[in-house]
Amino acid sequence: MDDVILAPQHLRADPDKQVARHASHYALRRRTLDRMRSKTTDLDAKPMLIDPSVYTDPDYFRREKRAIFLEMPVVAGLSRDIAEPGDMMTFDVLGPSILIVRTKSREVKAFLNMCPHRGAKVVTECSRRTRMTCRFHGWTFDLEGKLIGQPGKEGFEGIDKDERGLVPVPVAEKYGLIVVRATANGDPVDVDAYLGDFAGEIAHLELEKATPIASSTIPAEANWKYALDTYGESYHFATLHPQTIGQLAYSNMMIYDNYGLHARLAFPRAEFMDYADKDEAEWPHTFYGGLYMLFPNMIINVNSIIGVGQFYGVSRVFPAETVDRSTTLMTTYQPAHAGESVDIQKWQEMHAFIDRVVTTEDYSVSREGQQNLTYAPAGFKTVLGRNEIALQHWHRNLNRLMAGRN
Ligand code: FES
Ligand SMILES: [Fe+2]
Known part of the structure; x- marks a missing residue:
């Protein structure tokens, strides 16, 4: 068993939740391997067009800050x-x-x-x-x-x-x-009403026992949605992140589960293929649970460093003062079941690595995109592909909540 009990008592991993967590994450791995073998991805029904004003209009931004960030949980x-x-x-x-x-x-x-x-x-x-x-x-x-x-x-x-x-x-x-x-x-605030059907999946993560290890505040010269969108697809992994994330995970492949406003997605990790032909009992215990996306702006990356242990990478992207600026709060947590003998420095290095990738790769392209959309010609729309299914759902939810808001 890889899960090691961590003292004191109230921080120890709960065996029942551990069973539920393993069941959920193993089911996800099976589906992930199926996608890897067949070289296919979950797809939405059709591509979706987005008006650039969603990212650039100061009035929409003002209404969004009120309706989404002040009035909602x-x-x-x-x-x-x-x-x-x-x-x-x-x-x-x-x-x-x-x-x-x-x-x-x-x-x-x-x-x-x-x-x-x-x-x-x-x-x-x-x-x-x-x-x-x-x-x-x-x-x-x-x-x-x-x-x-x-x-x-x-x-x-x-x-x-x-x-x-x-x-x-x-x-x-x-x-x-x-x-x-x-x-x-x-x-x-009613947390169960906020999470809806997602509560069960969140509960077994035992976030209440996760201890913060490292934190960063990352500014981006881009609308909060432009920055947030970079977390919700793997289509860009090979091209934008050839030396970093692109080495670790498959590009343009996603498993997507919708939970109303929220969602869970998984991006296949490259090493999963090493045991694709083995019996499940022989799989190495790699912690991987995908990305838990909580509306409006939070991502929990349930992942691990090979040979070190599991971490929870929590990123939240907030609108800043103006439509074209955002602030990301990123914290890496040690889950209770990660064990107490782990090398904290390894997690701090991994946190710094992700901070660097986000800053120099994702948010660098976000800045350029934001500037271009500000000056986009009349009638221009961006397009989300069928393969960008998580983003399509997320933007539809936002549109629906913003309809008629002033
Ligand atoms: S004591 Fe707080 S403003 Fe005067
Ligand atoms: Fe990225």
Whole structure:
């Protein structure tokens, strides 16, 4: 068994989930091998045309930021990004600065990171603590957001202290995902409703036990969708990534499973062919679970470094200030079942490798494409092929959600 138990108890891999995970990922490998043997790929019904304004129109961008990123649930992080009581993170990429805290009772709470005195950011540097003090005039809040300290409080007579707590933002935590809706006092977040049928596949990853190893913030001079699109097809592997990803995975071959707004896709790893003719019992235990795509902007790469162990590579692409800029938050996690004797440095090197590929290859071509689409001739449309099936579904979902939004 490759899965090694990791102490302490609450971080140990669950044997039942391990069985479910292996079953799901082995089924995926069988289908992947079938595609590799037949040299075919999953296909959509027909090609799809996209108007460049989807990537370049500032007004569409403004509406999208509101409808998709402020009003819908968005993953702010994984549970162990704030593992212990008093841990906190700020999450600013949606626009409003959001403060996410693990309370004494281990619940997750989210607030606008905005002091109810005069609006300054309450937390600018995250660390483990029992209270938060605004650096402007020193108002102090407990981890539940309650105002508990007010220097010179006689100046605020007549102001109700109970109404000057931090403003709550809807947040929920389940399956190791911390999900927010970035609208103060907005509707509660229901993680099961958000994930729909995908919840089962997400649950067996045991994301709640995954520990962050390395993180990067990667800017791109491209619309967030142009950048995100580069994750959802393997058509470009051999041409854009001949020396990197193109060496590791087959080009233009994909297994695609739709889960409503979400999807799972798999890109065949080249070494799968080494055991294509062997009995399944003789397959080496290569961890590979494909890419889990969570709408609107998250990819979980369930993958491994051969001979080192499994990692979860989580990338989230956010719109930045203008239509032609985006910000990617990329974090590599160590799953609980990866074992405790693994060489962390190898994962850090792999994280740096992916960061470099994304920056110098994917986001370099994204910048060029974005510039060209900005000046595209009237009537020009980009085209997604039948082989770019995941992107077609994703864009259809976005179109549907944006229809009639203003
Ligand atoms: S703005 Fe925070 S204490 Fe004044
Ligand atoms: Fe790529």
